[in-house]
Structure formats: C-alpha cells, structure tokens
Amino acid sequence: MARNSSGFRREILEVASRLFAVTGFKGTSLQDIAGEVGCSKAALLYHFDGKDAILTELLTPAVEALAELDVRLAGLDGDTAVRPAVEGFVDLVLRFRREVKILYDEIPEMLRHPALAGVLEMSDRLVDALAGRTADPEAHVAALMVLGAVPVVGTQPVPLGDDELRAVLVRRALHTLDHDDTRP
Amino acid sequence: MARNSSGFRREILEVASRLFAVTGFKGTSLQDIAGEVGCSKAALLYHFDGKDAILTELLTPAVEALAELDVRLAGLDGDTAVRPAVEGFVDLVLRFRREVKILYDEIPEMLRHPALAGVLEMSDRLVDALAGRTADPEAHVAALMVLGAVPVVGTQPVPLGDDELRAVLVRRALHTLDHDDTRP
DNA sequence: GTCTATAGGAAGATAGAC
C-alpha cells in the first residue's frame, strides 16, 4: 500500500498540528482531521487513543525541550542566568513555532468572532504606530514584542499598584522601542 | 422581586465575563453560566439572543475604545505616534483587563491539559531567570514582557530570515531586560 | 487497518406551561 502504519500516523499528526494551529484544539474535531487526511474518524482512533492523545504526542517534544531548558537554567545564579534564559527561550519558541501556535492561536480563532470585527486590522495599524511608521524590520519586531508583552503583563498578577504598573509598563515598552523618555 | 430585568442582565454579564476569563469562551457552556447565576439556560436566552450575543455585549466597549485609539493615532505621523500609541495601548489593556483575559486565557485553559503538565511552573522559573533572580518588581515586569513578546513575534509573519529573526529577538529581549550585549 | 453504523453524551436553542 501507499502508506505504512507509521507513515499514516505521521500524516495524521501533521494534519492535526496544522488544523490545531489554525482553528485551535477545541475548535478542531476528529471529523475535520479525518476529512483532511481522507479517512474515517474510526481510523484516527485506531492509531491514537483519542483526540487528547494526538495533542499529547504533538506537544511532548516541545514540553521536553522546555524541561531541559528548565534544568539547565536551574544551575545558574543571578545575572548569569539572563542570557542563557533569553537565548534558550527564543530558540525554543522558534524551533517549536507550530506547537506554540497551537497554544496561542486560540486567540486568532477568537478574533474571527463577529464581536471582534476589525480588531486585527486595528492591531496591524497599532503595530505600525508603535514602530514609528518606519519599514525597519527591527522596529517592526520591537513593536510586535510590545503588542505581545503588554497584555501578558496586564493580565498577570504583579506586585505593583495600578498607577505604578502603568508607569512601569509605559516606561519599559518605550525602552523596548528605543524611545526612552528623556523628559525631566 | 429581588432583581429587576436590567439587574439580572448585568448579573449574567458579570458571571459570564468571569467564567469566560477563566475557562475561555468555548470552554464555558450556558449551563455553567446558568448554574453560577442560579437560573436556567432558558432564562439566559430570554435576556440574550444567544451565547454569541453575550460575548458581543461583553467585548463591545473594549473594541470601541480600541477603535477610538485607532482613530486618534491615524492623525499622527512617524515618531510622534510612538508615545501616544504606547500610552493608549497600555491604558486600554489595563482598563479592559477582564476583556483581554477572555482573549488570552484560552491559553491557561490549554495549559491545564495533561500534555502540558508542569509548563506553568517551568514558565514561572523561566521568568525568574529572565529577571536575573532579583525581587525587583520592574525586572519582574520586564521578564514577563519578554515571556509574552517572544511567542507573539515567533508565530507572526516577519520580513526576516530565521537566523536574522533569532538574532534580533535575542538582542531586543536582552535590551528589554537591560542586559544589552556589550561583547565585541 | 480501515470502513460503516451507531452508541452515548453535551452543546445551543426553542416550545409551551406557569
């Protein structure tokens, strides 16, 4: 036959990974995967113990790589941890883009909701403004960083009052964008 | 009676908002909301035209505020847009924390999946390493910013090759953390 | 190994009693 068992497994994982990254885990049904692969739901469930098992097999390498980074950093004190942490984290994210997208693309999935019409376009223009309306790729990257950074900090518990948090966030975002405040 | 119509509507919105922010939109059923409010699904659907209508009413103020910022920034050229963009964005996120959480907390919902066991704890330790293992709140904020920034950039289309993107990301992340590379 | 058929359940939404 054209595809052996393990080849079929890999094909299922490949399709599932792509669909999960686009429509989210919950937003993707076995039907969707089966349709794309060109087989039945039952065939999927012969090769995997369930939808969860597919996700688990998909994410395990990335989680293991994170665990390795975790161990590596545990041995480093204070300042010496910063650079390895940054490099390790960046490498991890870039290496497992697809897997990270599975986590994060529940957001674009939500952004397709009618209630959020136009938000994507406004975000693009916001990034443009944050980048100082230049075509410089590095400014664009820095602007995207701010776009991702602020919501995470804003929705996470932080040991700061609201006014203080606002001031710190604005200052550090401007710093990231190389627009440090020089006013008195 | 104890609660009038509009009071009931507000209570439904309040409960829905909280549940959406914790378990995500798709992860929260009308049953869940009704149970928490202490009424039936039918009662919910008497006051709202459906689950989507609840979400829409919940997110509309935040989307409108974003639209206002969008208009305000459209009139500003180049560099002059950066600071208002940063301040406007930070204010927006902090003012609509709950709504932003509804978008972003599809992720923590996923992080509860067995395949991702331990990832939250490892993330906490990663933030600690990124912050240089200090108790300084600003360093902690900067570390959280990097944690949020890198995945967004890594999963977004950027006009850079992989090696270049890695280099830019590492450099700017270190810059955000005040650990700029001073090596030759 | 892969299929069809179906069980079994949960979701959103509706109908009609009160």
Added chain:
DNA sequence: GTCTATCTTCCTATAGAC
C-alpha cells in the same frame, strides 16, 4: 420572566463487518 421538557446538532468513542 422563569421554568421544565424537548429538539437538533455535533462531538468523541466503540462495535463489528470487510
């Protein structure tokens, strides 16, 4: 206005034929 009961649809997962 709010309820119970029900409808429809979609989901995951299983059983058994081929």
